[in-house]
Amino acid sequence: MKLARSCHWGLLAMLTLSAPAAAFDDLLSAVGAFPGGIDTPYIFDYSAPKDGFAAYRGGLADNQLAQALVSASGVDPVTGIAFGEVTGVLTIGDPPKTLTMLFAEPGFADGAPETLASRGFEETVVDDLPVFARGEDYAVDLTTARDPDPFASGMGKAQRLAFGTDYMLRTAGWPEMRSALAALPHPSPDKQIWTAMINGLRAASGEGAHLDVASGWAVSAFFDPGPGMDLMLDPEGAKAKFEAAASEPGEAIVFPYVLFAATQGPVQASTHIVLPFGGEAQARAAGEEVAERLAAYSPGAAAPRVTVDDDGTFFVAVVSMDVAAAEAPQALDLFNRWIGGVYQRDFKPLMLP
Structure with a gap:
């Protein structure tokens, strides 16, 4: 069983969702972040394999994140995240302004704040949600490219990571993170x-x-x-x-x-x-x-x-x-x-x- 999105997403009560419905509801909860207009061809990709990512037969564009999901075992020492508890991945938009969302079991990222702080990430609170950041907007750091960080895209990519109880957001720049956090609770008409x-x-x-x-x-x-x-x-x-x-x-x-x-x-x-x-x-x-x-x-x-x-x-x-x-x-x-x-x-x- 999985809990609905936290109150940050505008829910007035915590509702219990059946497993089959959760994937649909996770995608519904994210429509506020979809880009508007029809000029940009690609909107999003969403994966929530019924049998888990270890048995996933599809493909994620982010190879480092895909590897973390497929081979998950316990809590990842680099991020503090239990990737084995991730149930869905949503990717919105093209690089470098891509927004990635992970949906997961409640508490999947309980170890993230301490782990990320120990690696030099700075914490900022945006709309009552903690966001951990490292690097200048959209920058890459080749000196850390070989670090086993599943969110760095294999090139030391800048990160902004926001955590809710059962979801997280990742961007490489503040504009996309702030826009997503503002839009998700209140989708435009x-x-x-x-x-x-x-x-x-x-x-x-x-x-x-x-x-x-x-x-x-x-x-x-x-x-x-x-x-x-x-x-x-x-x-x-x-x-x-x-x-x-x-x-x-x-x-x-x-x-x-x-x-x-x-x-x-x-x-x-x-x-x-x-x-x-x-x-x-x-x-x-x-x-x-x-x-x-x-x-x-x-x-x-x-x-x-x-x-x-x-x-x-x-x-x-x-x-x-x-x-x-x-x-x-x-x-x-x-x-x-x-x-x-x-x-x-x-x-x-x-x-x-």
């Missing part, structure tokens, strides 16, 4: 769209489902980047490609953000695409169109399932591809293939002209 998307995902996943992994993107990640170098060197091939694309059926789907996710439930495991819209008919039509495209993009997989969730503000279309619960690794593999397509600017089910 424009962040409601992410709340609707996560709740729609939870509804589509079914009772008792666990959120293993999720990734959020803005629509700018799906604009057609134009011909690749091979086509630029082959004008006739480029012409043929464009003519074929123009003749393909299907309407452009207009959306501001998209959420990819993989979940595990008692009966089935699923890979999902979540899109928000202003009207129910629009959400339904978009969901059906994406389902058709997914069927062609992921041959051999189960036929996509479409659900539409109404939270009173947005209509959320969720397109899901399901497998039996025992085949959960397949759902994660499919998620990773989809995200690979996004990074290559070639995830055809959502690409825009």
